[in-house]
Amino acid sequence: MIKIFTVVLVAASSVFALNLPGKSLGFGSVQAPQPTPVSQSVVKASLPIVPVGTNIVNVKSYKEWKNEKVQIAIKKVTITKAQIEYRKLNKQFLQKDEPVNVKDPETDRLEVQLKNDLYSLEVAQELSVTDYFAIYLTKQDNKPDAYKEAAEKMTPDEVGQLIKAYADSMFSANGNATPAGKVGPTAMEKPDASKNQ
Numbered sequence: 001m002i003k004i005f006t007v008v009l010v011a012a013s014s015v016f017a018l019n020l021p022g023k024s025l026g027f028g029s030v031q032a033p034q035p036t037p038v039s040q041s042v043v044k045a046s047l048p049i050v051p052v053g054t055n056i057v058n059v060k061s062y063k064e065w066k067n068e069k070v071q072i073a074i075k076k077v078t079i080t081k082a083q084i085e086y087r088k089l090n091k092q093f094l095q096k097d098e099p100v101n102v103k104d105p106e107t108d109r110l111e112v113q114l115k116n117d118l119y120s121l122e123v124a125q126e127l128s129v130t131d132y133f134a135i136y137l138t139k140q141d142n143k144p145d146a147y148k149e150a151a152e153k154m155t156p157d158e159v160g161q162l163i164k165a166y167a168d169s170m171f172s173a174n175g176n177a178t179p180a181g182k183v184g185p186t187a188m189e190k191p192d193a194s195k196n197q
Helices: 002-019 040-046 062-094 105-125 129-139 143-153 156-173
Strands: none
Touching (some): 062 105, 062 129
16 A cells, blocks of 8 residues: 555656756756656556446444444543542642642542543443444445445454344344244144144
């Protein structure tokens, strides 16, 4: 990827430099050296080929998405803890001479915020594949392409979890409390109607 950007950058700067008139650099009559033109075939060969009508969708995998949510939650917890410590140390420093045990409403607010941040971290750590589908994938602009790309990035275990959740939701939506292991009677289990007559 870096090579592609480097070639495109060199090609663009070469084309830009070729279009500039030769000017003095301010050192007498020394002219700026003319860059060697890059052929169009080199530039074309370095660009990725994308079929016409293909939408490029960059969907995060389940692990990437969950890791991002966990990292954001950890960052919030860390910031809130640091703010609480700062207020406590600052209060201790300022009240060295006069010991006053006055409740600080801002510290109380931050402690409540810390509890909320810790809960959010717990929730982020427990995000499942179904959460990934419901919260992240359904919000994508081009859902069919996003679903395809996400499916390519899923592990067999993640696919199994998603299928199980789908099956469970299908049975609960139909009002059946049938366990996933046994969907219904098979042909062998059905009573023979002709024997009963």
